[in-house]
Amino acid sequence: MVRWLILLAMLCVWPFAARADDISAAGRGVVRIVTIATIEGEVVGFGHGSGFAVAPNRVLTNAHVVEAAERYPGNVVIGVVPSEGDKTFQGRLIAIDSDRDLALIEFAGIRLPPLTFYSGPVNEGDSMIALGYPGNVDLATARSAADFITPLTPIRSQGVFSGRRDLQGVRVLLHTAGIARGNSGGPLLDSCGRVLGVNAALTRADDGDASFGFAIANEEVAAFLREAKQPMPANGVACTSIAERLAQDRSAAEQAREAEELRKREAAAVAAADRDNAIQRARSENIVMRENYMAGAALLLVFGAFTLGIAGLLLTREQKREAIYTAVGGGALIVASVVTFILRPAFDPAAIDGGARVAIPPPVAQPGGLGKMVCTIDPARSRITVSDTQDVAIDINADGCVNGRTQYAEAGQNWQRILVPDEEQAVSVLEYAPTTRTYSTTRYLLSARQMEEARKRRAEVKVKACSTDPAARADLASRQQAIRTALPQIFNERLVYSCKSAD
Template sequence: MRRCCVIRLLLGLAMLLAWVAPARADDISAAGRGVVRVVTIAIVDGEVVGFGHGSGFAVAPNRIVTNAHVVEAAERYPGNVLIGVVPSEGDKSYQGRLIAVDADRDLALIEFSGIRLPSLTFYNGPVNEGDAMIALGYPGNVDLATARSSADFITPLSPVRSQGVFSGRRNLQGVSVLLHTAGIARGNSGGPLLDGCGRVLGVNSAITRADDGDASFGFAIGNDEVAAFLREARQPMPVNGVACTSIADRLAADRSEAEQSRAAEEARQREAAAKAAAERENAMDQALVDNFAMRENYLGAAALLLVLGALGLGAGGLFYSRGQQREAVWAAAGGGVLIVGAFVTFFTRPAFDPGAIEGAARVVVPPPAAVAGGIGKMICTIDPARSRVTVSSTQDVAIDVSPEGCVNGRTQYAETSQQNWQRILVPDEEQTVSVLEYAPATRTYSTTRYLLSASQMDAARKLRAQVKIKACSTDPASRANLAQTQQAIRTALPQVFNERLVYRCKPGG
């Protein structure tokens, strides 16, 4: 009973003293939201007799990895040592329990409840000497300098970051480790070593001694060892092997792609205009020829009618001289009609009208040709050259798009100004806002993700609550309301995204 009172007291102090550091809009800050402080509290007869702490990070919403030596006391004295999990955000801490320990690899897996943390992704691609690496955790020397009481150790606080480079692989007591120069100290144990995209390269576990001015190096347990440990613990491991592209490089590539697209469109317009001009000139020439031929035909017809009319009149006179009056009347009448027809044909011949000729020869520059068949069932494959992949899988995506923007028969998308379909997803139990967009004209599907802080997610969820459409709808007014609400969410998002997956789609079953 006294032990519970002690825990409540410590947690109560944590809630009173808790504060949340402002979030930075980068991949390391996003990864930091899944990093925790791991605290061990030894209690004997209701009194706190020992206190220790290290770092850890989420591999699932309710599970974290840390070093075995961080929780060694809890493994040895489970009835007297409590494990506390202190997230980087929020206003309280949570009690954890050991579910797997590997002393040889110096790894442990802790489970907790009461909060869901964003899981970090492991990088299983190549790492080269000199590559930049970032350590996240809670170094004890910083805590000793800043903590005012033991309550500060269970107060949610953003982790400390330090940067260095990869110095090679080593073997430490039979365990494969990464040697690096990122500054770590006691308390960083169990924290992640990250690449520039915020993906885990290893688990920090030890440092070299730096006596007599020697340089200090850090050791991080390699991902191959972590994978073996998690496999034995039957814990899935989120993995990504796509090379890291910085946000700056991705944005620069996007600008270059946009410029190339504009240049290609301008070249297409120039080519189309030149072709249209040539076609117009040819059409003008042909129109002139046709106009001249038509006038000549009319003049020829008028002359022929005039000659025939004259012959008719002559024949009438001949019949009259012979006393054949009836035949004379018919011949003279026919000749007269032919002569009248000749005058009518002559005066109704086509005039030379440059405006009419130009109108007949006008050629319209065609718009860009749209790819047909952009609606229906699609199989979409990742386009690495246009993507920035950090934490997500790159497997193919199957979508089924209706002409009204209903995707997969259950999710309504809203029209955009570019005549695309877009939907913004704000989940309840994840700290990620995803902007999904499909362009039927180019068969391009994209997912843009923003890894947000808890406060930013709360704001996005409040805006999402205004969305009235819960299923697919053919009502234009409902889709317009969806588009308006989504625009409000989009405006509230950071200017720079964390991840963008771009897919090329083709019809598929």
């Protein structure tokens, strides 16, 4: 007995390559369940199956995987073997339902990423993926008992949904994903890595018959967890693949770019029309002004000549003084006529066109995007897999301080903060765009090794609280960029919110 307990707790280092897809992310919450039965210190039985986390310290599995622990609690040890890391942990049976073939196990010493259940509709032909530890693979590859308690990534197999059935009074999903003994208790997933059911049995395939798997449906699981007072993380948003999401983003970006180009072309056409009109107005104004000058000069010349004629008449009447004054006035009018004619505007089309003024409307003021905001999820721009979609309330000021406690760093015209939690196996990139009032959360579901690297880089971040110092925010931005380089190129989830003023 002692040597088996030591074996159960031994450190078994097993390197593996981390993948960024949703199924691999879900696989980090899948475990192997082993049971070791002893009598008077001698091992008399050994069994194993699969399970998955529904809370950081609790896993769900089939009742038949751990029924020996229920019958003989003093003689059977339950081991929980994570899919990554270097340790195995002892579990404790806290709830079991033999009718539904479900059991809940609690453990301590590690926090696993819980899987999310899918609560939306499932249609025949939908793709399904089974994760777990099939016994036929273990028998072919295991060299010793220690191999059964060595952390390993679960094995995936893919099939389609074939319909709903009742199996001994329990609602189940019939599917074609390949499972074997040892898959019992493991999750049946959709392509976004959300749980559709708990694999429990398979049909026999004698004489070349096709093999089908049975997974306990989520409504049965929900009833069991509700009775066990265990919350069940779930969402019903239809699955959108990362490729589809990126394609939609590219399409939206292209549409936005085309709309911007069309707006620029229309603005240029309007500006050209406005300029042509301005040139025509300028030319017309120039012609009118030139004609006014010439008419004024002619009028002055006539008045001047008429005044000189009067001076001559006064001179014949021997009114010499009056004749001189009148002649001076007439001469002044003639001089003014000449000056007016000389100063008339020249008709130079190039100069007129260059001096034409086009009225430019002031830019439309963007609505203020700071202060208290209420942000609502925009499903059309989001990829939602494991998170809830409740509204998010933020209060951001001009220095990027959010909710009075979290400092965001400048990212172009936006504000950005990267969160690397200690108790969760995911990194979140939070970003707020004041000009468009858009808030987004981009989540990366990472392996333990990737999280360790991200936490090391987060430890170098000096700005913990809000700061009005631009240099401190610049340092935060550079530190966050170092964290970004440790993240995969492809995200797992992106939640995009449209925000409006809370007032």
